[in-house]
Every structure is written in C-alpha cells, then in structure tokens.
Amino acid sequence: QVQLVESGGGLVQAGGSLRLSCAxxxxxxxxxxxGWFRQAPGKEREFVATISRSGExxxxxxxxxxxxxxxxxxxxxxxxxxxxxLKAEDTAVYYCAASRLWGPPTxxxxxxxxxxxxxxxxxxx
Numbered sequence: 001q002v003q004l005v006e007s008g009g010g011l012v013q014a015g016g017s018l019r020l021s022c023a024x025x026x027x028x029x030x031x032x033x034x035g036w037f038r039q040a041p042g043k044e045r046e047f048v049a050t051i052s053r054s055g056e057x058x059x060x061x062x063x064x065x066x067x068x069x070x071x072x073x074x075x076x077x078x079x080x081x082x083x084x085x086l087k088a089e090d091t092a093v094y095y096c097a098a099s100r101l102w103g104p105p106t107x108x109x110x111x112x113x114x115x116x117x118x119x120x121x122x123x124x125x
Contacts, residue, residue: 002026002098002114009094009119016086016123022079022096022116029077030054033099035112036070036081038092038121045095049081050105057105064090088125093118 008020020036033052039045049060049070058070069082079096097112099105106112 002032004096004098004114004116006094006096006116006119009121011122011124012086014086014088014123014125017082017084018086018121020081020083020094020096020119020121022081024077024079024096024098027101029072030074031101032114033103033105034070034072034079035097035099035105035107036079036094037097037109037112038090038094039118040089040092043092045109047107047109048094050107051079052105053102059105059107061107083121086121086123088123091121091123093120 003026005023035050036048051058051070055072067085071080095118096116098114100113
C-alpha cells in the first residue's frame with residue numbers, strides 16, 4: 001500500500017502563493033507517477049497537474065498553466081505543488097495521488113490508485 005498525506009493548505013488572499021506538500025510512504029516513491037487534483041464545492045474533482053517518475057515530465061490543466069508548478073523530491077519521498085497568483089476560483093480541496101506501479105503521468109483520474117485525504121485551499125477575493 002501507498003500512503004499519502006497532504007499539507008500546506010490554508011487561507012490566502014487573491015494574488016498570493018501557497019506551497020502544498022504530499023508525503024508518501026509505504027512503497028518506493030520513484031516508481032510512481034504522481035498527480036494533483038482538486039474539488040471545489042458543488043463540483044466534480046478535476047485534474048490540476050501531473051509529473052513523471054523522474055520528475056522530468058510534467059503536464060498541467062489549462063486553468064493553472066503558468067501559475068502552478070508541480071515538482072518532486074524522490075530522495076525525500078515528497079511531492080510539491082507551488083501555487084502562485086492564486087485566484088478565488090482556485091478555492092478547493094486539493095488531493096495528491098499516485099499512479100499504478102510504473103504508470104505514466106496522466107490526467108486521467110482512474111489511472112491513479114492511491115489518494116491522500118486532501119488539504120483545503122481557500123483564496124479570498
């Protein structure tokens with residue numbers, strides 16, 4: 001089993017920044033592509049960003065491209081999401097997720113086998 005624990009959420013003003021972290025344990029972190037997803041109140045969970053096992057490949061939702069940066073530290077078993085120029089519409093619960101073993105980075109939620117509990121991000125306008 002892979003365990004994921006997010007941290008770093010909170011309340012921030014529009015235009016501000018936050019850095020989310022996701023600590024991973026239970027398996028070899030570098031064997032899994034990782035992703036960030038979010039769910040706003042009353043909406044379905046949506047893709048935010050994904051990163052390859054090595055960290056060299058990334059992909060972003062159009063809504064966050066140029067503002068958010070996904071990264072990972074395989075030595076520390078940790079995934080990050082740096083969020084800049086935050087907007088009110090970024091308010092959501094943010095989840096990190098691990099793909100199937102040896103899987104590619106992907107936007108598809110069903111390709112992610114392990115999920116964290118989520119961390120709340122609230123952006124005030």
